[in-house]
Amino acid sequence: MRIWSEVPKRRTQEVVADLATAVWVAFWGYLGLQLYGTLSQLSTVGVNIGETGAGLERAAATLRLGLSQVPLIGEGVGDLLGG
Structure with missing residues (x-):
């Protein structure tokens, strides 16, 4: 044969x-590997953004808790910050 x-x-x-084939x-195949690498890097950025958002949320909760204990204005400020 x-x-x-x-x-x-x-x-x-x-x-x-x-x-040619x-x-x-x-x-x-090369293009697929390049795309995979690019998307992997973007997912790392997305994880970092998510962690930053979680940190901001914790900081806002701490601020809300601290301000809610201030006499006269605390309750109103706590409500404004999402409490």
Whole structure:
């Protein structure tokens, strides 16, 4: 069993088509790896943003608790800050 044709012109066409297909597959594989790397970096940024938001929420809760204990204005300020 032969992989390519025995006719020289047809064999050349088949080899060129096979090489073009291999280059095409390699290109899309490379592009996929680049996309994966980019999305991995973006997910790291997203995690950092989430952690920062959680820290802000904790700081606001602490501020709300502290201000709610101030006489006369504490209750109103605590309500304004989401308490």
